[in-house]
Amino acid sequence: MAFDEIGEIHVTFLAGLGASYRMSGYFLLSSLEGKVVKVNFKGLAFGGHYGGHNVNIEVSRRARKNITIARSCKDSDVDEILSEVQRRMLNGEMIVEYDRIKPESPEPLGNLGTRD
Numbered sequence: 001m002a003f004d005e006i007g008e009i010h011v012t013f014l015a016g017l018g019a020s021y022r023m024s025g026y027f028l029l030s031s032l033e034g035k036v037v038k039v040n041f042k043g044l045a046f047g048g049h050y051g052g053h054n055v056n057i058e059v060s061r062r063a064r065k066n067i068t069i070a071r072s073c074k075d076s077d078v079d080e081i082l083s084e085v086q087r088r089m090l091n092g093e094m095i096v097e098y099d100r101i102k103p104e105s106p107e108p109l110g111n112l113g114t115r116d
Contacts, residue, residue, distance in 0.1 A: 003084045005030040005071065009094040014101050019047035025094075027085050031070035039063050041085070055086045 007028030014023045024042045031037055043057035059067070059082065067078045088094065 003081070006081065006084060006088070007036065009085055009088055011089075011094055011096045012100050014045075014096070016045075021045045021047075025097075029067060029070060029081070032072055035070070037066060037070045039067060041082075043086075045089075053090055055089045057082060057086055057089075 007030065009025065009027040011023055011025040013025065014021050016022055021044065022042075023045055024040070026038050026040045029037045029039055039059055040063060041057040041059050043055060045056075046054040059078075064075065064078050067073070067081060068075060071077065071081075
């Protein structure tokens, strides 16, 4: 599956302690009709201890249904889209909305890091 339909990924909330963080945000997804769908997610990020960097995001049932309708795809395809979003986040391909995030420590992203 090509992932050109996935647009920007935004992190709008980040809170945690040590190497793990709760987060939420959204990503943009192009529908087959050319419309842009905003998909909200919640998830966890781990900064590298015990097995390396990792990001796990989840979307609501309603969001999953909206993705299947927008992309005319199966539920298993939604899992592939979410995996690609997670991969991009691990590579720093996201926009962290720092002005909306109130840091709990001097390094709000800890070991997760971002790409400039």
